[in-house]
Amino acid sequence: MKNSKAYLSPWPLILQAWHTQRLGHALVIQGSQEKADLLATALSRQMTCEEVGDRGCECRSCSRDIFDHPDVLHIQPEKDRIRREQLQIVLQHINRPPLWSHHLVIWVDQAHRLTEAAQNYLLKSLEEPPRYVTFIFVTEQIHGLLPTVRSRCQFLRADPDIQDDDTHFDPDQFFADNDLTKEQLIQFSYWVRTQYRRHQNKAWLELWEASYQAFHHLNANGSQDLIKEILRDVFDHVRQ
Structure with missing residues (x-):
């Protein structure tokens, strides 16, 4: 593997895809919440690092709490649902370039809790996002996503044990x-x-x-x- 110190090194297949620029602009992470969060964090760190993407990096981005990073927009359910209004607030920033890094990460936690209206609202952004935007959908219930959303995404498994x-x-x-x-x-x-x-x-x-x-x-x-x-x-x- 090219970099055993990379944030994504516990997931060699995904790290290789990152190195070869084969990760899509919309990613669905399947797996337990704990391990899916670990992978989502690693992806966000890898994408926003301002140096070479190694663990232990002390650049401005890596030194910042990932949920307090200006180029990581984190969406969580409110009262067990993620509604269109929440997405509208976040996606109004989608056309501004990243402030610190080369990527703007939109991390949707428990994505199966997106309402149907919210998912339909996402479709255009998923179809034609700016080149610097990556959507990360974390879910334990893949069928909670509409087929039209799933068809626009690349699927990643969070648990290396499952992969192996x-x-x-x-x-x-x-x-x-x-x-x-x-x-x-x-x-x-x-x-x-x-x-x-x-x-x-x-x-x-x-x-x-x-x-x-x-x-x-x-x-x-x-x-x-x-x-x-x-x-x-x-x-x-x-x-x-």
């Missing part, structure tokens, strides 16, 4: 299935990452990179058959 648990993943079944969903592709990516960490074979890393490219093609409504064919070719090379 490949005991129930069958790659042959993955390639045999007729349909290819984003969730299946994410599971495949995590399984590939586990194989790379286990075998330290560069070919597995190439397959992981191919799976991330495949995710973006699928997100752009690319051909499922073509995506699987490309992944299958790389996978067969790895197993030779």
Whole structure:
């Protein structure tokens, strides 16, 4: 891994995506509240650090409480709901450039508590955000988000133990299935990452990179058959 001291180093797959600029502008973090908060904090620190993004950095941003950072806008439920009015107050700042860092992070905690009106209000911002904006949605209940919101987001798993648990993943079944969903592709990516960490074979890393490219093609409504064919070719090379 490029930087074992980085804020995101406990999540190597996500750190690699950060280094290769493959993290989307809207991220959904799935997992327990505690571990999802840890990942959301690490992402926010990595994005707002004014130096190289290492833990222990003493730059102005890293020395500041993350919830008191001018470029981190934190939204929490009020009376168990997040309403459109709360988003309007926050999103009025979306078109101003970050004050300290290169990123403006909009962190929505317990995102499944967004009302339907609030989620619909978010759609345009999720579709065409300024280049410096990243949305982070933290939730334990992914189905609380509307399909129109989920389709605009990239999904991350907060718990490394979940990422590394490949005991129930069958790659042959993955390639045999007729349909290819984003969730299946994410599971495949995590399984590939586990194989790379286990075998330290560069070919597995190439397959992981191919799976991330495949995710973006699928997100752009690319051909499922073509995506699987490309992944299958790389996978067969790895197993030779």
